[in-house]
Amino acid sequence: MTQDVYWHDNYITRQHRQERNNHKSFVLWFTGLSGSGKSSLANAVEKHLFESGHNVIVLDGDNVRHGLCSDLHFSAEDRHENMRRVGEVSKLFVEAGTIVLAAFVSPYREDRERVRSRLPHGDFHEVYCKCDLEVCEERDPKDLYARARKGEIENFTGISAPYEEPIKPDIVINTSTLTIEAEVNVIIERLKAKRLIANQ
Ligand SMILES: Nc1ncnc2c1ncn2[C@@H]1O[C@H](COP(=O)(O)OS(=O)(=O)O)[C@@H](OP(=O)(O)O)[C@H]1O
Numbered sequence: 001m002t003q004d005v006y007w008h009d010n011y012i013t014r015q016h017r018q019e020r021n022n023h024k025s026f027v028l029w030f031t032g033l034s035g036s037g038k039s040s041l042a043n044a045v046e047k048h049l050f051e052s053g054h055n056v057i058v059l060d061g062d063n064v065r066h067g068l069c070s071d072l073h074f075s076a077e078d079r080h081e082n083m084r085r086v087g088e089v090s091k092l093f094v095e096a097g098t099i100v101l102a103a104f105v106s107p108y109r110e111d112r113e114r115v116r117s118r119l120p121h122g123d124f125h126e127v128y129c130k131c132d133l134e135v136c137e138e139r140d141p142k143d144l145y146a147r148a149r150k151g152e153i154e155n156f157t158g159i160s161a162p163y164e165e166p167i168k169p170d171i172v173i174n175t176s177t178l179t180i181e182a183e184v185n186v187i188i189e190r191l192k193a194k195r196l197i198a199n200q
């Protein structure tokens, strides 16, 4: 409820923070099936950006669900709420001048678009980690697909819950054909081309 609650404008703005950091802040939103490589890729991009002097943070579904979203499960309703909270947290980090790498299955287009719409125009960039279900299932790093197939996990994305592919993602990474290093390069080059990071 925002009734009876008033917005305060602060003297120090995002602009001040970006100027001091010497780079822009924005959100790269990694979406894809479990096992498609979101976390591995977001972590590798974070390392690259951090080492080149950027303020950057990864928000990862598995980790956020241990704290901020520990009350949520995997029904469509809980996933909507997960996206809403993470979208708001991403917005705060962007306001603080930090580059956010959000790695969430985020299976519903509408939820991803809602996050985009809550951020200032041009701040949300969808990265589709495109990987066939068969490959994700073959990787199965956490044994989740095997358990979902046995019926031990309900509402499992790709098996018993939907994944809605992005229609016009900002960046597509084929994580079953590239190496992680090559994927990082593609992303960094795209960020430079979009003038989100400097062409160093
Ligand atoms: N039912 C079901 N469906 C999908 N994923 C499941 C499920 N149960 C547990 N897990 C584990 O939770 C991670 C996904 O959490 P997210 O917060 O990214 O999911 S969502 O965006 O709210 O859909 C996901 O992490 P990743 O494998 O990194 O994608 C899984 O480890």
Ligand SMILES: Nc1ncnc2c1ncn2[C@@H]1O[C@H](COP(=O)(O)OP(=O)(O)O)[C@@H](O)[C@H]1O
Pocket: 032, 033, 034, 035, 036, 037, 038, 039, 040, 041, 103, 139, 141, 175, 176, 177, 178, 179, 180, 183
């Ligand atoms: N090119 C690649 N890109 C990303 N992950 C890869 C790639 N090749 C193999 N993998 C492996 O696939 C698995 C993906 O797991 P993870 O990064 O946790 O995905 P997600 O976060 O989407 O569940 C990891 O074990 C990773 O080492």
